[in-house]
Amino acid sequence: AQSVSQHNHHVILSEAASLELGCNYSYGGTVNLFWYVQYPGQHLQLLLKYFSGDPLVKGIKGFEAEFIKSKFSFNLRKPSVQWSDTAEYFCAVNAGGSSASKIIFGSGTRLSIRP
């Protein structure tokens, strides 16, 4: 069965530190990959997504993610975090082709930034 793993449940960093959040999935076929973010008190919203082309994807607020097919990974990165990046981050994988009904979310990583 398809699954998504986010191994880091809670990450604590200081401002200006570099960030990498792991996301691994188990599915051998074509996938569409997403990172969503939920800031405190706000809706879940899209950070970035990959479905084809350049495996290095750039999203909003300076975030990027790299799809490494051989490692079944889609890690999220940011070179220098800010206090405002404090949020919960969710990786999602959709192997549904023309249907969104096969989307699977990871359990989320809570990121806390020390000012």
Place this chain on the structure above:
Amino acid sequence: ETGVTQTPRHLVMGMTNKKSLKCEQHLGHNAMYWYKQSAKKPLELMFVYNFKEQTENNSVPSRFSPECPNSSHLFLHLHTLQPEDSALYLCASSQTIDSTDTQYFGPGTRLTVL
């Protein structure tokens, strides 16, 4: 604001009650979704609607009954729930049902079943 609203934001109900959750999207999207977010568990897709037609029911118990009268509105009717059904219920919409489409989420309804 993402253009997806949900009411009520909080709901407390007994196991014998009947209540409904409402979702409305103002984005002109054609696909709508219900998700369940339980503490310490991944977000779980419950139902998918495309142009008002249900296309997916992910083995959800019949005590949850969705309704989609038009592409802008989605309801989740609840009856004889169990305490383990307490969770945050999120609604989302997307332009199409294609798996590459971005989903836009509402703020959720925090449900507590006593």
